[in-house]
Amino acid sequence: MNRYYSGPTSHNFDGTRFYSPGQPSADKSLTDLWRWRRGGDKATWPKHVAITPQTPPARSDVARITMVGHASMLIQVAGVNLLTDPVWSDRASPLSFAGPKRVTAPGIAFADLPPIDAVLLSHNHYDHLDLATLGKLHSGHRPLMVMPLGNDAIVKTAVQDARIETGDWHDNIKVAPDVTVTLTPANHWSARGIADRRMALWSGFWIHTPHAQIWFVGDTGYGDGAIFHDIRRRHGSPDIAIIPIGAYEPRWFMSAQHVAPEESLRIFHDVGAKQALGMHWGTFQLTDEARDAPKELLYASLAEADIPAERFVALDAGDVHLHGI
Template sequence: MARNRYYQGPPSDHFDGTRFFNPGQPPTDRGLRDLIRWRLAGETARWPRSVPVTKARPAARVAGLRVTMVGHATLLIQAAGINILTDPIWSPRASPFRFAGPQRVTEPGIAFDDLPPIDVVLLSHCHYDHCDVATLRRLQAAHAPLMAMPLGNDTIVRAAVPGARCVTGDWWDRLTLGEGIATTLTPAYHWANRWPSDVRMALWSGHHLATPAGTIWFVGDTGYGDGTIFGEVRARLGAPDLALIPIGAYAPRWFMAAQHVDPAEAVRICATVEARRALGIHWGTFQLTDEPREEPAAALAEAVAAQGWAADRFVAAVPGSVYEASARP
């Protein structure tokens, strides 16, 4: 049996002693034959080389709850005076290589040098479009934030970012991040790796943030599966004031459904957890899959209308745009 290089712990209902898995859900592993079948289908849409972005210049601190979209799954959450980044990536490629891999189509919605003081970084998993060690090194040098992540990811981060302050947890663990602020790691139907040899050796999760200004659920990457985990999030943690839900990188469905939701499924998640408001993330920055760049935003708007919701309850977040939220009365 292969040895897990990132995490050594007892088996559980989602860890077999070597690899993590999604209990009771369709497998996410895809072999070379599946990859060749996908690529030979030739159905990948052509994306623009670049899309203009109007960059934001955030305030140093915010008393309430404000979210600025940077791009992909990177957002600046400003809540009750605390500044938090999710899955930060400022690199031009989502890749282990500088010369190959998916390139940015949109510039970051905040210039790195315009970031306010960053107190906390939340990581959902170790895929290169979510755990970019070049960006983490820059953040460590400039801000030395606390970094919170699921099991095993700390081994990856500490090896690449000397001096990084890491806190880790399993699904449903609550991690204290500062005065009056904490994250609960929520299950997701996904997978993780850095190389072909370490598939599912580090855990994946979302983050359910509790702050004095309100609650924010950063879903992380997930498929819909049987939907059980989303009902559990609502039952255990309550309805979030704001949910950050992925809407892109879903085509073709035969390949991607077990690991990435589509916009209609994202709306189902939002309805299940009864989020007061939601932002669609994980779309339009890196071309990872087949769908046209603008399709997720259009499909989300259609799904929201079909639900009978106000159009602004769940919108596709645009890099550089700022979204104000508030806690429930």
């Protein structure tokens, strides 16, 4: 029985669990997890990396994207303020005293946030769906929260009167008169514990605005690349693609769920993005690679492909991208 969602079977739901049709399964056994953890190949990260926090403007018509950290980004465009996967907690974990601890402060202090109109939640993993942060956002901003099917049940356990819109892949949700969000497919999975695997859906978000088309990819493996070619057919090429580049080692364990930087570059090519920004690295140590390895491998891949480094920038906490400026 699915504890989060009840609905008819569909192209990506078998009546109990969601899945990515035709793509490698990201499911791993406890034996696989034990094999990974006992491998002993985990790099040592610094305990703290200094950053320069930003104080963003109240609004922006041109696209202005500020990296908070990991997959948390403030997207300001067309006078609307959006937050993706907001996590201001010290740990990406159900526990306050254990689990991945952030090594960079948030790129925007919570008190310095402008008015938040909408929150885009890609899936329910703890490094993306942080109930403590959502509760603070609801109290201070009361944003619309947009998320894939089933995740509303989790959010409502902590924020009972949250304003929530849910959708399946390819559904459109209006967040402002001129701004619409479309949920896009991703090759990933979901779980908050050991008995709820894939009971809530995961997605990316295509943000349609008069000033820019912005695609927040969400967590994904590359698979056969079909979903990225389909996204381009449906939406065209984004002005800005926000693509994950980290949490990818070891590949035998992670490849179905997280792209490595050279695959991030393939996504960039597949959708024909004018500009790409790298996320999902450098804040929480979730996997084995060194902290700066995703950025270094991305820039090496760009150089090998003879692509200027400014076309695909790995954003660190506190970095700001202004589109077209």
